[in-house]
Amino acid sequence: EVQLVESGGGLVQPGGSLRLSCAASGFTFSSYSMNWVRQAPGKGLEWVSYIRNSGTIIYYADSVRGRFTISRDDAKNSLYLQMNSLRDEDTAVYYCARARTDLYGGIYFDYWGQGTLVTVSS
Amino acid sequence: EIVLTQSPGTLSLSPGERATLSCRASQSVTSSFLAWYQQRPGQAPRLLIYGTSSRATGIPDRFNGSGSGTDFTLTISSLEPEDFAVYYCQQYGRSPPYTFGQGTKLEIK
Numbered sequence: 001e002v003q004l005v006e007s008g009g010g011l012v013q014p015g016g017s018l019r020l021s022c023a024a025s026g027f028t029f030s031s032y033s034m035n036w037v038r039q040a041p042g043k044g045l046e047w048v049s050y051i052r053n054s055g056t057i058i059y060y061a062d063s064v065r066g067r068f069t070i071s072r073d074d075a076k077n078s079l080y081l082q083m084n085s086l087r088d089e090d091t092a093v094y095y096c097a098r099a100r101t102d103l104y105g106g107i108y109f110d111y112w113g114q115g116t117l118v119t120v121s122s
Numbered sequence: 123e124i125v126l127t128q129s130p131g132t133l134s135l136s137p138g139e140r141a142t143l144s145c146r147a148s149q150s151v152t153s154s155f156l157a158w159y160q161q162r163p164g165q166a167p168r169l170l171i172y173g174t175s176s177r178a179t180g181i182p183d184r185f186n187g188s189g190s191g192t193d194f195t196l197t198i199s200s201l202e203p204e205d206f207a208v209y210y211c212q213q214y215g216r217s218p219p220y221t222f223g224q225g226t227k228l229e230i231k
Contacts, residue, residue: 035220037167045159045167045210047220059218095166102173105216106155110178112166 002026002111004096009116016086016120022079022096022113030074033099035109036081038092038118046092049081050099050107064090086120093117124149124213126223134231141198143226145211150191155214158187158196161225162207170209171196198228206230 008020022034036048049070050059058070069082079096094116097109125148135141145156154174159167169178171187174194184199198205211223 044224045212045222047218047222050218050220061219097167100172102155102176104153104155104173106153106173106214107216107220108155108157108169108172108212108214109159109167109220110169110172112168114166 002098004098004111004113006094006096006113006116009094009118011119011121012086013122014087014120017082017084018086018118020081020083020094020116020118022081024077024079024096024098027098029072029077033101033107034072034079035097035099036070036079037095037097037109037112038090039095039115040089040092043092048094051079083118086118088120091118091120123219124151124221126211126213126221128209128211128223128226130226131224132227132229134229135201136231137201137203139201141196141201141205141228143196143198143209143228145189145194145196145223147192147194147213151194151213152215154190156187156189156194157212157214158185159210159212160205160207161210162204167210201228203230 003025005023067085071080098111100110129144156174158171161167175187186197208225
């Protein structure tokens with residue numbers, strides 16, 4: 001059974017930093033690309049970042065580029081999101097999501113964790 | 123960047139009825155790169171449909187996706203109590219941005 005378990009969320013002041021983790025199990029983690037997606041309270045979904053299974057290709061949403069860093073440790077079956085210079089508008093539940101590629105090379109998200117809440121407030 | 127607009131914002135129906143949810147894109151979606159997700163209260167999103175019309179693993183056949191170009195539809199043929207949730211469409215591709223619609227809330231009438 002595929003499982004993704006996020007951790008590391010909490011309350012942080014504006015300008016502060018936080019590191020999120022996502023522990024994966026039930027599949028060969030090193031074979032899959034991964035994503036972070038967030039959801040502000042009462043709002044919709046926003047894709048944040050993607051990392052290829054090889055770790056060689058990384059993408060960020062414009063809203064977080066230069067402040068957030070995605071990484072992975074295949075030996076630990078773990079995905080990470082280092083968040084720096086946090087802003088009020090970064091307050092959200094952060095989900096890790098496994099990427100799948102369809103027949104035409106498009107990337108969608110087939111399994112999601114339960115999320116971890118990040119609150120940025122003074 | 124493609125903007126997705128979902129309608130209606132809220133849909134009130136009874137169990138057993140048919141639900142039709144719409145997702146309109148601001149420009150044509152390449153190669154049917156369109157997915158649908160269900161999110162129940164307090165839960166993570168769950169993949170229902172990818173590639174416009176392919177059901178994900180374990181998804182009941184009452185869920186059907188259709189459409190092309192800029193207009194896409196998720197149809198639930200006969201609503202079960204567990205289907206009342208928020209539904210999001212998403213356009214994806216070989217590279218970002220991966221954008222979501224604002225969601226349609228399906229509530230019990």
